[in-house]
Amino acid sequence: MSEEERPRKGKPPIIRVPVEKIQPAIVVYRCDRCGGKFYHLNDFVRHCVKGETIIGGDFKEIKNIAPAENVFGITGVTKVVAIYRRKYSGDMIRIKAAGMLPIELTPEHPILVASSFNRRKRKLSEPYWKFPEEIIPKKWEKPGDYLIVPRLPGLYEIREIDLFGKFITPRGLVNAKNRLGDVPPTSIPLTAEVAWLFGLYVAEGCANHGKVRICLGSHEKDTIDRTIDILEAIGYRTKIEQQTNCSETIIKVHSYWLSNALKEWFGERAENKRVPDFILLHKDYEIVSAFLDGYATGDGSYVRWKTRNRLGKSYECKRLDLQTTSIKLALQLQLMYARLGILPMLTIVDKGGEGEILGRKCKFRTAYKLTISNGEHYKHYVVSERYIATPVRSVERTVYNGVVYNLETEDNTYTVHNVIVHNCVLKHGIPPHLAWRMVQKGWKEVR
Numbered sequence: 001m002s003e004e005e006r007p008r009k010g011k012p013p014i015i016r017v018p019v020e021k022i023q024p025a026i027v028v029y030r031c032d033r034c035g036g037k038f039y040h041l042n043d044f045v046r047h048c049v050k051g052e053t054i055i056g057g058d059f060k061e062i063k064n065i066a067p068a069e070n071v072f073g074i075t076g077v078t079k080v081v082a083i084y085r086r087k088y089s090g091d092m093i094r095i096k097a098a099g100m101l102p103i104e105l106t107p108e109h110p111i112l113v114a115s116s117f118n119r120r121k122r123k124l125s126e127p128y129w130k131f132p133e134e135i136i137p138k139k140w141e142k143p144g145d146y147l148i149v150p151r152l153p154g155l156y157e158i159r160e161i162d163l164f165g166k167f168i169t170p171r172g173l174v175n176a177k178n179r180l181g182d183v184p185p186t187s188i189p190l191t192a193e194v195a196w197l198f199g200l201y202v203a204e205g206c207a208n209h210g211k212v213r214i215c216l217g218s219h220e221k222d223t224i225d226r227t228i229d230i231l232e233a234i235g236y237r238t239k240i241e242q243q244t245n246c247s248e249t250i251i252k253v254h255s256y257w258l259s260n261a262l263k264e265w266f267g268e269r270a271e272n273k274r275v276p277d278f279i280l281l282h283k284d285y286e287i288v289s290a291f292l293d294g295y296a297t298g299d300g301s302y303v304r305w306k307t308r309n310r311l312g313k314s315y316e317c318k319r320l321d322l323q324t325t326s327i328k329l330a331l332q333l334q335l336m337y338a339r340l341g342i343l344p345m346l347t348i349v350d351k352g353g354e355g356e357i358l359g360r361k362c363k364f365r366t367a368y369k370l371t372i373s374n375g376e377h378y379k380h381y382v383v384s385e386r387y388i389a390t391p392v393r394s395v396e397r398t399v400y401n402g403v404v405y406n407l408e409t410e411d412n413t414y415t416v417h418n419v420i421v422h423n424c425v426l427k428h429g430i431p432p433h434l435a436w437r438m439v440q441k442g443w444k445e446v447r
Helices: 170-180 192-204 221-233 256-266 285-299 327-339
Strands: 014-016 028-031 038-040 070-073 076-097 103-105 111-116 128-130 144-150 160-162 187-189 205-208 211-217 239-242 248-254 300-308 314-324 345-350 353-357 360-364 367-373 387-409 413-416 419-422
Touching: 070 387, 076 144, 103 419, 111 419, 144 327, 144 419, 192 205, 192 211, 192 221, 192 256, 192 285, 205 256, 211 221, 211 256, 221 248, 285 300, 285 314, 285 327, 314 327, 327 345, 327 367, 387 413
Parallel strands: none
Antiparallel strands: 014 028, 028 038, 070 076, 070 413, 076 103, 076 387, 111 128, 111 144, 144 387, 160 187, 205 211, 211 248, 239 248, 300 314, 314 367, 345 367, 353 360, 413 419
């Protein structure tokens, strides 16, 4: 008899038939107490999300996720054990928290929250599980709930990225040596300066047909000089091209190896840009910070103004705006800043569609904006060592008719738009072995 079939303290055994790929809720439970009756998963699991929901990890829609893929949970990176789907017709709870994209869940889908039970909003309870229909929006000086954004632990300590094998073949290395007379670099050191260059590339660069291009304004002389110095320091020759019809400077590097590597790591086209895990989850926060600084140098805009705090004291307020058409990149940048103890406000500034430019019909993509401000009035979140809590602003009930999905993961949690939620459990009585305190030591459940 396997461990799964072994009786537990006098209780009859419960045998679970695992599902290895997406199937319409055919996981079966058998219990001896009910005379061998079979229960389909649909009889138990009533909490799910829509198929278009973005799940942290590979940041794909949940309907496109496969078993054994990695997702983000409360312990960091965890694997998907199974995926469930079913038809659903009923209410969905739409929750909007400060600085977060809205999430929609079925009413019975547990979500991790912290609550403020007094007027001082900075004093929060320990995180605990709560159902969406029971969540209370946080109002000024009134009790309310906060959603939990994880501060992911670092996994990678890479100091040098080897291009040989995946991007360079032995034959290609010989051909390059014969053609150029010397051996081009076969590895890239991952330093803070190189991480800054990678961030700048994600904001302003592209790679195709063996060429890497970084486009900058001609007035950005310091940025141009720094970019050239870094590229030459790691062994690449640069070529500067000045555009005559506009004030733009293009820095070019001719290298199939580097071009293929950058496309693999950071994606092609603006709407598909992303951050690889070896930077997103690097243990050295200097690498993470340098990448974000490079991205802000290329795609950021700063606004400064003077204001007063509640005591009437004047101070300078500074705001950084970052904009992208890649939802994956936007969510990744938010998690990277969260690792540094900052929660940018992520909003949709343009929902896309069709329009005209100079009389021509064009299609516009949805644009996402990240905003970071040092003003006291704009900092609503609470930072902890392992998470950031952001207040719930609204809870709405909508009607949905369609297919919904859920995941089962190794740590029984995953993130929806960077917010921690639970996977498949029963509404009445969450099993103790799935409780938060059994997954993360030092946190206790108060529900």
